[in-house]
Amino acid sequence: MAEPLLFVEHLLKQYGDKVILNDINLTVNKGEVVVILGSSGCGKSTFLRCLNALEPIQGGTVRLREESITHDSKNLTDIRQKIGMVFQSYDLFPHLTVLGNILLAPTKVQGRDKAEVTQEAMALLERVGLKDRADSYPAELSGGQKQRVAIVRALAMHPEVMLFDEVTAALDPEMVREVQDVMLDLAEQGKTMLIVTHEMQFARAVADRILLIDDGHIIEDEDPEIFFTAPKSDKAKQFLNLFEFHRPKKNK
Amino acid sequence: MADFNLASIGLDVLFKGKNMARLIGGLGVALKISLLAVAISIPSGILLGVLMTWENKIVRFFLRVYLEFIRIMPQLVLLFIVFFGSTKIMKLHVSGEMASIIVFSLWGTAEMADLVRGALSSIPKHQYESAAALGLTKTQTFFHVILPQTIRRLLPISINLITRMIKTTSLVLMIGVIEVLKVAQQIIEANRAKSPNAAFGLYLVIFILYFLACWPISMLAKYLEKKWKV
Numbered sequence: 001m002a003e004p005l006l007f008v009e010h011l012l013k014q015y016g017d018k019v020i021l022n023d024i025n026l027t028v029n030k031g032e033v034v035v036i037l038g039s040s041g042c043g044k045s046t047f048l049r050c051l052n053a054l055e056p057i058q059g060g061t062v063r064l065r066e067e068s069i070t071h072d073s074k075n076l077t078d079i080r081q082k083i084g085m086v087f088q089s090y091d092l093f094p095h096l097t098v099l100g101n102i103l104l105a106p107t108k109v110q111g112r113d114k115a116e117v118t119q120e121a122m123a124l125l126e127r128v129g130l131k132d133r134a135d136s137y138p139a140e141l142s143g144g145q146k147q148r149v150a151i152v153r154a155l156a157m158h159p160e161v162m163l164f165d166e167v168t169a170a171l172d173p174e175m176v177r178e179v180q181d182v183m184l185d186l187a188e189q190g191k192t193m194l195i196v197t198h199e200m201q202f203a204r205a206v207a208d209r210i211l212l213i214d215d216g217h218i219i220e221d222e223d224p225e226i227f228f229t230a231p232k233s234d235k236a237k238q239f240l241n242l243f244e245f246h247r248p249k250k251n252k
Numbered sequence: 253m254a255d256f257n258l259a260s261i262g263l264d265v266l267f268k269g270k271n272m273a274r275l276i277g278g279l280g281v282a283l284k285i286s287l288l289a290v291a292i293s294i295p296s297g298i299l300l301g302v303l304m305t306w307e308n309k310i311v312r313f314f315l316r317v318y319l320e321f322i323r324i325m326p327q328l329v330l331l332f333i334v335f336f337g338s339t340k341i342m343k344l345h346v347s348g349e350m351a352s353i354i355v356f357s358l359w360g361t362a363e364m365a366d367l368v369r370g371a372l373s374s375i376p377k378h379q380y381e382s383a384a385a386l387g388l389t390k391t392q393t394f395f396h397v398i399l400p401q402t403i404r405r406l407l408p409i410s411i412n413l414i415t416r417m418i419k420t421t422s423l424v425l426m427i428g429v430i431e432v433l434k435v436a437q438q439i440i441e442a443n444r445a446k447s448p449n450a451a452f453g454l455y456l457v458i459f460i461l462y463f464l465a466c467w468p469i470s471m472l473a474k475y476l477e478k479k480w481k482v
């Protein structure tokens with residue numbers, strides 16, 4: 001049976017007077033993979049950032065089960081441990097090794113035993129093919145390797161939900177796949193994930209649900225097969241057309 | 253070639269009487285002034301630098317004014333203001349050495365504060381955000397993520413500041429604090445008739461003395477910079 005995990009109700013987000021997200025409603029079930037699409041600047045990143053309270057919201061509620069998530073709640077760091085996030089920019093801590101990056105939050109924030117976390121970290125690194133890089137510094141890694149480490153670093157906190165904000169957008173094309181494979185693997189294992197991406201093939205492969213954001217609203221909330229083959233709204237058709245190429249035939 | 257000797261480049265005076273010891277003693281006074289100033293400037297600069305990254309506009313305004321004033325004024329002018337200002341105008345007894353320490357501390361603090369502010373604000377915003385997203389508190393973020401990176405950026409440049417402070421102490425002879433250059437001038441005066449080239453030889457020795465004092469520090473700065481390149 002579907003078990004609802006993350007609740008968003010009447011979410012309102014403004015920057016000054018500018019409304020970015022308006023009356024967003026969404027319930028994400030445990031184990032669901034939701035891909036969020038939308039044109040550049042429509043507020044996808046902002047939406048993810050509201051879900052772990054990196055951004056204050058101006059109205060509505062965000063909840064993880066019973067716990068409400070607001071920018072000024074006292075147990076903010078408790079909640080953030082349950083919501084992992086990976087960003088587009090390489091955000092590893094440059095002064096720490098790969099292992100140091102992974103151990104920091106579990107040992108300092110959760111107070112877990114270092115040996116235990118190290119063991120888990122090594123197992124996770126092995127799964128993403130980076131076991132031999134545990135002692136490397138971020139500067140010695142490729143972009144794809146950094147992002148895989150960033151994913152492992154978030155996973156080591158045992159989050160209930162993972163947020164991915166265009167994690168492959170800054171990568172060279174040949175590295176995109178290795179990171180996407182890690183995410184597909186997580187989807188396979190039943191991780192609850194919200195993914196923002198501009199890669200339509202990947203979106204279709206990984207998603208249980210596709211959301212399309214436009215003008216501050218969720219205008220499509222659809223099964224991926226239906227969304228990509230028979231989109232309902234004109235906006236969705238227009239959006240998908242951006243990824244199609246038609247070469248005008250020359251008249252001979 | 254045949255008549256080349258120490259006197260021709262003015263080094264003979266060094267070996268007369270206690271001249272060499274006096275020169276090294278002079279360097280000692282200069283080093284003492286700069287090291288005391290450094291010892292005062294580093295902690296107070298760190299404090300002011302951290303304050304400068306605070307939101308409070310009034311605090312930031314006053315620190316800005318202090319910083320700009322100290323940086324615009326040539327150190328020599330500051331020395332004259334403090335030395336003659338306090339002795340002649342306010343009738344306070346301030347020794348040249350004390351005045352020098354005050355001025356170099358004011359100056360060093362301003363420079364250090366600016367380095368600290370720069371290093372702190374050069375840490376990218378996403379470092380704070382990814383730490384927050386991992387559940388680190390503000391304090392944990394500061395001590396485990398921001399501070400270590402700041403120190404790495406700061407160490408080499410603050411060591412450079414120390415060598416700059418040592419070099420700039422050569423200015424204090426202008427207000428009569430005996431130190432290397434002053435000693436040298438006295439030796440030159442005393443030997444004007446017998447050894448007319450003393451000036452060249454002595455300044456060469458001073459160059460070497462300053463170099464020996466600053467060079468190891470500069471090398472350390474370079475080494476740290478390489479080692480901690482992020």
Ligand SMILES: Nc1ncnc2c1ncn2[C@@H]1O[C@H](COP(=O)(O)OP(=O)(O)OP(=O)(O)O)[C@@H](O)[C@H]1O
Nearest residue numbers: 015016020038039040041042043044045046047166
């Ligand atoms: N800190 C901020 N202050 C003011 N406006 C902002 C701020 N951050 C984002 N915006 C605006 O909010 C809107 C949504 O931005 P957001 O980054 O969420 O878009 P996005 O959908 O993630 O775009 P992209 O696909 O380019 O990443 C944009 O118009 C942006 O200019």
Ligand SMILES: [Mg+2]
Nearest residue numbers: 044045046166
């Ligand atoms: Mg974005």
